[in-house]
Amino acid sequence: MSLVQRYWRIVLGIVVIAALIVAPMYLNRYGLFILSQWAVMTIAAMGLNLTLGYAGQVSLAQGAFVGIGAYAAAIMTSNGMPLIAALVVAIILCFAIGWILGYPALRVQHHYLAFVTLAFSTLAFLVFRNESWLTNGIYGISNIPRPSIFGYPTNRPLPFYYVCLGSLGLVSLATWWLIRSPWGRAFVALRENPVRALSLGIDTRRYTLMAFAIGSALGGVAGTLYAPLTQYIDPVPFNLSLSLDLLMMVIVGGAGFFFGPFLGAMIAVLLPEWLRFTQGYYLMLYAVAVIGLLIYSPTGILGIIDRYLIERRTRAASALRAVAKSSLEATP
Amino acid sequence: MLLATVVAGPAFAQGAPIKLANVAELSGGGATVGTNWKNGIDLAIEEINAKGGVLGRKLEVTHADSQSNPGVARAQVQKALDGEPYVLLGPGYSGSVKVTAPLAAEAGIAQIMGGEAAELTQAGNKFLFRTSFGQQSSMPKVAKYINDEVKAKSVAIVWVNNDFGRGGRDVITREFGKYGIKVAADLSTEAGQADFAADVSKIKAAAPDAVFVYLNEEESARILKELKRQAVTVPLVGETTLIGQKVVELAGDAANGARGHVGLTTDAPVDLIKAFREKFSKKYNYVPDHNGLKGYLAIYMIKATTEKMGKVDSKAFADNLHGLTIKAASEPGILMDVTFDANGDIDRQGFLVEIVDGKQVIKKVLPKLN
């Protein structure tokens, strides 16, 4: 990457972050709610991107983990416990369940793995709905309180948006660290060529389980924010279709790209809102847009950019070679 | 950014249209409910505007889709409230009402909704209004009917496992307790379920004196067929969703003998309702269910209340609707006399109905309480 290019990237990053911090001050409550939702869904999609995009393990259960996190938050905070305690419980719970769910991945791969996680997703929904003593069943849990951060209440939309954005920031940093660490490299190795990875001393078994567990735990983190965001949860939003939506976000954004989930969640959360002016047609147009995008670039939005960059680099390289060649020929 | 919505200027200038906002289940699991509700609203507004509007001002409504998801409902209600509507309409799912009611109350805007769960109007919210009986008022009537008329001592309950079915089941189970009626079987079913053989065989095994069926119309039709196939002959009791015309249409002979209480039905022997049904079918090419009626009534509630106040005043609206009685004689659009209490609950005539030879027969009219 050239210096200029890196410079532009940094500028772009700063502008986006500044916009995310400043612009919402001028948004109404609806806009803040949608942006908060985007931040929460991005966290969940980042988890799935880790499992699927980096480590190559298909999971159709991410929505169930968001549900587990949301119920942990709703139940605990309704009983007077702080959200941070719920967060810890959600992370541990989702990590453990994700770890266990990873075991089938050691036996079966690809679509069969997807089917197992799909079954888990349905089972989780049934538990949310049927175990009323814990989850209040189909009635759901209402009046979920929003937390106080260092004694500062976040009941208003703007402060809670900053809670979501801050969490997104922390999760992004942690994920960035993770994928740049040797673990991230091992995840990629797992995705690209597990047999070779094994022969290089990479304990693919342990990394597979870790990829599942960490990805699931991020789903739980998103859930603990989702509950106080809507302040009411019932089982229906956490059925299979949320898992499919999250999968769509990861693929549409660009699986295996760090910024993929940000864009994917933007498409899934914001695009339908933008299309609402078409009234009854908005979901249809949304579906057409997603299909069109995937036909144009099956590797997602970042796939387009990636393709463009590679093309440009190849062109630059061949130009360089041509120059070198002609200068060689020119020398007598 | 596209997210920013334009905040309306002076909202209620004389002559400007009165803005209403509807948030309903236009896609997802509740799409049939929400679409009926929306069509009812549109029909009523069209009628009123054709006759010059309310206090000389036209009505104007925006429709937003909640995707049958409480989280989306919350966002859309927030958006609607940011636009400062005169009154908020919807949603229909009780869960979505629960998540949005505090927002409307905080904004001081009245919310006229379709939810039927008992608890909705019992939380002390002063801005929430029903368009139909809540389960806390319809279920006692069904239980009384089962006790007094059917004289059943044990009843099997079949309910659809969503907030509607679960809510009805919980209230009626309590009511049965008061009469000392035993619940012989308690069967949860899934929305969209096709095969009721297992449920019916469980009913048969429990040998109850009557069966209370609380499902959506399509599933009601399927279980009626299965009950007939397995030769269950005890009385089948239900609510609007068991003995509506739609169920009769879908279940054929199997619906004969089904009976129960109907709060709001397009089949009621009331001329105004028959006329409504005709208008609706003509405009939309299908026969509405009670949700179509509810949407229609919501608009006429707004009209009657506003005309009573003599002004378009969003803040005073809720106060004026509490305790209001609207007579069909003076406001035909309300179809039947109706009174709203301090909780936003509704009081109206009800009917006891039985299906005989594929036709609804009104056995008894339950009078309005006051």
Add this chain to the structure above:
Amino acid sequence: MSNLLDLLISGLATGAIYAIVAVGFTLLWQTSQTINFAQGEFVMLPAFLMLAAMHAGVPFWLAIIIGMLASMLLLGLGFKLLLVDPMLRHGVLPLAIATMALAIGIKEAVKQFFSAEASPFPSIVPAGDIAILGRQVSVQSLGVLALAIAAVIGLTALLNRTSIGHQMQATAQNPTVARIIGIPVERMILLTFLINAFLVALASLLITPIYLAKFSSGEVLGQAAFIAAIVGGFNQVRGAIAGGLLIGVVDNLAAAYVSTQYRAAVPMILLIGIILLRPQGLLGRAEERTV
């Protein structure tokens, strides 16, 4: 005991519905590695095409033919050319996601252009019941079961007895080699898409009188059929039939003997068990894995 018989017969009838939808899954998977999440909607749509033709004043029998042809054009040819072809070489996942979006699109389009209401649909099989072993069984269910069996016999005969069938099998097993030995692979793949479109239209015709024509009726159906296909073995037509029947029966037995609230859980647990113990499904072949 008589009770059990009731449950079995009823379960087989429902299972036949799942089975017939599941067959299409396996066909598309075999020849073009397409996981079609819109299969349920594919079954929902043809009934509306037929209804639309009837609203235009066409008699029922002609509406059926029009619906079938339109379905083969849209869900067979159109689906393959517009969606599958451009995406196939990019792997299973993006295509699967695109079919999810397609499912949303079809549902919304039907709701918007037709109705959100359930409409009754005329039955080509008489609506009554007949007595079998002293049980009342609906003729419609028997019709579906008969069709499911006919479909598997017909498909098996087509695949094993005809030269086109052999070419299709070769295409499914190894497209590269098939191409080399001169089989028109593209045409064979197109043929499976057309067969799938024909099957879903046929299924639509038989199932809709029971399920009603409704924009959302594909959701339950699609998911049940999907699970049936996996349980039976994703790559075998007769596996899909067995899986469908099994899911129908297990669902009923679960509701009767386990718990009505958890009836949907039992097929899922069955699914997990089968995948872990026999990943290729009950009747499926093990798929070759390259190291």
Add this chain to the structure above:
Amino acid sequence: MTAVLEISDIKKNFGGITAVDGVSFDVQEGEILGLIGPNGCGKSTLFNCILGQLKPNGGEVKVDGRVVTGFRPSDLNRLGVSRTFQLLQVFPKLSVRENLILAGQEHQGNMLSRLLGPSDAGLSKAADQMIDFFKLGHLAGESAGGLSYGQQKLLDAAMAFMGGPRLVLLDEPAGGVNLTMLGDLKARLAEINRERRATFVVIEHNMEFVMSLCSRVVVMAEGKVLAIGTPAEIRANTAVIDAYLGH
């Protein structure tokens, strides 16, 4: 001299077919052992059995006198046994340097230190040295997928050496590599063998390559060992000539 690798009576069946049928030999420290034989004689299967990619149906594998039969490849690798594959197996989306760091990272620290420690696991320098050693210096930052076939082959071999292995099993390292690069590769292998006392087992069809590099050669045919000896002895062995070289 001590034996780094001892294999005794390894058997492997696939269904009814016996791919490896009671193979025994040992490899001495610092030795370069060639393993040759016609296609399908079980060489690669034997490799896979030694390295735990396949479970042998019978027999025993010892590394440094310790029985390691049935160990998983990753465990064996961390014991200092490394390999390359017949077909190219680099990670195309990672850069050349990252491929090498990946190949070495599991030999450093533990899971926790690999998570919390530096991104390169402290291996950048070692990787760069390896890059220089294999003359890939100008390509360090390129993604491996963009390299030419021969360059990838060099990278593949380089990865096998990152963990500082005692024993390296190379499966057709010379296959498809052009002449110039072949010379390079041979020189590198010989140098590593000399300087690091690393022990090699090499499967190769290129006879010239095997005969000039290896100190001893094992010839396999139909799942069995046909002959063991120095390159000169093998050249003179009539059975080998009949079974293999003669064709």
